Amino acid sequence: QVQLVESGGGLVQPGGSLRLSCAASGSIFSASAMGWYRQHPGKSRELVATISSSGTTNYADSVKGRFTISRDNAKNTVYLQMNSLKPEDTAVYYCNAVLKYSSLSPWFSRWGQGTQVTVSS
Numbered sequence: 001q002v003q004l005v006e007s008g009g010g011l012v013q014p015g016g017s018l019r020l021s022c023a024a025s026g027s028i029f030s031a032s033a034m035g036w037y038r039q040h041p042g043k044s045r046e047l048v049a050t051i052s053s054s055g056t057t058n059y060a061d062s063v064k065g066r067f068t069i070s071r072d073n074a075k076n077t078v079y080l081q082m083n084s085l086k087p088e089d090t091a092v093y094y095c096n097a098v099l100k101y102s103s104l105s106p107w108f109s110r111w112g113q114g115t116q117v118t119v120s121s
Helices: none
Strands: 003-007 011-014 018-025 032-038 044-053 055-057 067-074 077-082 089-102 110-113 115-119
Touching: 003 067, 003 089, 011 055, 018 032, 018 089, 018 115, 032 067, 044 067, 044 077, 055 067, 067 089
Parallel strands: 011 115
Antiparallel strands: 003 018, 018 077, 032 044, 032 089, 044 055, 067 077, 089 110, 089 115
16 A cells, blocks of 8 residues: 655744655656645644646745745655644644656545644744
């Protein structure tokens, strides 16, 4: 089974920085869009940032200018650099990827296990 393994979450003070990583493990032919989402307690999952296979990015207004999404296609890995963190950024962060096993197989989507990011003084 293909898995998305996340790392980099933790506790950070307001104004601090954190870098999240998400690597797709298993036999993957290619990865299309990849992205990061977050979920606050009692809320639905929301978009943080996405990046296409060609490098086109999209950000939620709440993180624009502070967060940067990037990817390494050779490693099937997506990153989220988070700067100037605020308490309202506290959430469980999930990565997502649209993947393909071969050139002839269909695209499918997978979620990471989630990683807790806590911004507090």
